[in-house]
Amino acid sequence: MPWWTSARGSALEQEGEVVERLRGRDEAAFEQLVGEHEREVFGLARRMLGDHEEALDATQETFLRAFRGLPSFRGQASLRTWLYGITLNVCRNRLTSAHARSRKITQPLVLVDETGAQQPVPVPDTAPDPEQTAYGRELRSALEHALAALSFEHREIVLLRDVQGLDYGEIAAVLGCALGTVKSRLGRARGALREALKEVWP
Amino acid sequence: MTCEELRRILEEEGTASSEPARAHLAGCPACAGEAERWAAVLVALRELGQEPAPPFLHARIMAHVRTEAAPRRERRWHLLRGWRAPALAAAGAAVVILGLGLYQAVHPPVAEVNKVARAVTQDVEVVPGGQRPPASSAPSVAAAPMAPSESESSGPLRHELEADVREARAKKVIASKAGSLAEDAERRGASTADAVAASGPAPAPARAATRRERAATSPSLDETHPPPLAGLLRSAETAGKGSDLVRCRLQVEGEDEAVELLLPAGQAPPADEVWLVTVHADGQLDLRDSQGERQLAPLVLQQSIGQQRQIRSGRYRLSQAPVPPTP
Numbered sequence: 001m002p003w004w005t006s007a008r009g010s011a012l013e014q015e016g017e018v019v020e021r022l023r024g025r026d027e028a029a030f031e032q033l034v035g036e037h038e039r040e041v042f043g044l045a046r047r048m049l050g051d052h053e054e055a056l057d058a059t060q061e062t063f064l065r066a067f068r069g070l071p072s073f074r075g076q077a078s079l080r081t082w083l084y085g086i087t088l089n090v091c092r093n094r095l096t097s098a099h100a101r102s103r104k105i106t107q108p109l110v111l112v113d114e115t116g117a118q119q120p121v122p123v124p125d126t127a128p129d130p131e132q133t134a135y136g137r138e139l140r141s142a143l144e145h146a147l148a149a150l151s152f153e154h155r156e157i158v159l160l161r162d163v164q165g166l167d168y169g170e171i172a173a174v175l176g177c178a179l180g181t182v183k184s185r186l187g188r189a190r191g192a193l194r195e196a197l198k199e200v201w202p
Numbered sequence: 203m204t205c206e207e208l209r210r211i212l213e214e215e216g217t218a219s220s221e222p223a224r225a226h227l228a229g230c231p232a233c234a235g236e237a238e239r240w241a242a243v244l245v246a247l248r249e250l251g252q253e254p255a256p257p258f259l260h261a262r263i264m265a266h267v268r269t270e271a272a273p274r275r276e277r278r279w280h281l282l283r284g285w286r287a288p289a290l291a292a293a294g295a296a297v298v299i300l301g302l303g304l305y306q307a308v309h310p311p312v313a314e315v316n317k318v319a320r321a322v323t324q325d326v327e328v329v330p331g332g333q334r335p336p337a338s339s340a341p342s343v344a345a346a347p348m349a350p351s352e353s354e355s356s357g358p359l360r361h362e363l364e365a366d367v368r369e370a371r372a373k374k375v376i377a378s379k380a381g382s383l384a385e386d387a388e389r390r391g392a393s394t395a396d397a398v399a400a401s402g403p404a405p406a407p408a409r410a411a412t413r414r415e416r417a418a419t420s421p422s423l424d425e426t427h428p429p430p431l432a433g434l435l436r437s438a439e440t441a442g443k444g445s446d447l448v449r450c451r452l453q454v455e456g457e458d459e460a461v462e463l464l465l466p467a468g469q470a471p472p473a474d475e476v477w478l479v480t481v482h483a484d485g486q487l488d489l490r491d492s493q494g495e496r497q498l499a500p501l502v503l504q505q506s507i508g509q510q511r512q513i514r515s516g517r518y519r520l521s522q523a524p525v526p527p528t529p
Contacts, residue, residue, distance in 0.1 A: 025271065025475055027267075027271065030267060034260060034263050034264060034267075035260060038255050038259055038260055038263065039253075039255040042255040042256075042259060043250070043251050043253055043255070046253075047250065055263070056256065056259060057498065059255070059259060059263065060259075060262060060263050060266055060489070060498070061498065063263045063267065064263075064266055064267065064270055064498075067267050067270055068270070071230050098467075139242065139243070139246045140246055140249070140250070143243065143246055143247060143250065144250075157257055158247070158278070159251075162216070162244055162247040162248065163247050163248065163251040164251050165248065165251065174444070183212075183214060185209065186214065187213045187214035190213040190214070190216070193214045193243075194213065194445075197243070200237055201243075
């Protein structure tokens with residue numbers, strides 16, 4: 001690679017090729033996109049919505065919207081920030097709709113076989129790593145509660161910066177605001193997080 | 203630097219690494235403790251983002267994407283539904299007739315070519331539901347005679363796949379007849395009517411083959427399998443709160459067999475609607491409301507169909523229980 005070609009430039013070129021394939025509704029390219037970003041999208045949705053099942057649906061909806069919107073994707077933002085933007089819109093809609101409020105399945109599911117006998121239902125294992133320290137578990141639990149207590153705007157910016165690891169420029173692209181706004185809003189959001197963590201962090 | 207300034211920096215930056223900040227931290231245990239806690243929080247937050255997605259999520263997303271992609275391939279045929287199919291066929295036939303008219307102007311005999319035009323029109327005139335195109339939209343075709351047996355038997359064949367096959371066949375027949383039959387009439391002087399008969403206008407066996415193809419390619423209930431709803435994953439009816447759930451009925455289309463299941467209120471069909479669930483052989487699930495609009499399948503259905511494969515491929519009717527009367 002020539003010295004003047006940055007790694008970032010190369011990544012953008014590669015992404016440009018992927019985008020072209022995606023615009024052509026290349027299923028393999030879209031599956032690759034899903035494979036590369038599903039964890040991030042699900043993680044963001046999971047924290048934004050605070051509900052595992054809702055996050056599954058939101059992730060699915062995000063990628064379906066992305067699939068439908070690919071022809072209009074012009075590449076001004078990276079695929080990652082574009083997907084994050086869709087994810088946050090999906091989450092916002094779900095949180096504000098009556099649909100979301102009635103969504104929780106509170107009843108246990110049973111699998112009934114042909115004889116009518118109940119069988120255990122396989123449930124995805126989402127338990128936290130058992131090797132976590134007690135302090136880590138406590139902090140993690142406190143963080144989950146603190147994040148859930150934040151406003152949507154504060155939660156999204158903390159998640160984008162501190163959980164997903166986006167830089168300020170990427171956050172500005174996702175949220176459609178100026179860099180200065182990102183910085184000030186992040187400061188306020190962390191302050192709110194600090195306040196929400198008072199129980200474990202007096 | 204004051205404590206307040208340093209804490210504002212910690213909140214905005216997550217860390218305080220400038221020279222004045224480090225000098226302040228060195229002399230202020232309270233702020234040093236605050237910086238340590240922020241560092242721990244940031245590490246814990248980053249770990250939250252490292253959680254893997256559920257292993258089935260990828261397959262679930264792609265199943266829906268493929269289902270989403272499938273109708274796009276079919277969508278172009280929607281142009282051929284209803285009145286559009288005969289109208290387009292009529293337009294095509296009109297073009298052929300005009301072309302033949304021009305041909306006739308320089309290549310007699312007139313009677314021979316008119317026979318071709320009528321034969322072609324008869325063939326493409328077979329429309330879904332036995333309807334003929336409105337006279338105002340295609341006077342030249344409406345004036346042509348129809349084959350009675352075709353129009354009477356096409357009622358139950360009003361199906362998009364039928365439209366596909368019919369359109370393709372109509373195009374092929376028009377092209378082949380307009381070209382080869384006219385050439386035959388010119389070169390060999392043979393009877394055009396004979397040539398039309400030889401090419402086989404609108405053969406009934408071909409239509410029967412179309413039905414067989416559709417039966418082979420569309421989801422169907424295979425009698426060699428166990429009952430389709432056996433082992434359905436369904437919600438327990440007695441436990442928990444029921445206010446957020448709606449009792450629904452999933453019925454095998456065309457049969458009495460049905461099972462009740464509880465779906466989240468926001469994802470169940472409205473009380474007066476019946477939705478169509480199509481389970482494809484590969485486990486993909488397509489859910490359509492009464493307007494034909496695609497709906498996201500509720501998780502309960504996806505788990506029972508897409509993941510657990512508890513329901514056989516085929517078509518099902520989903521409605522709130524009890525099932526509203528079929529119109």
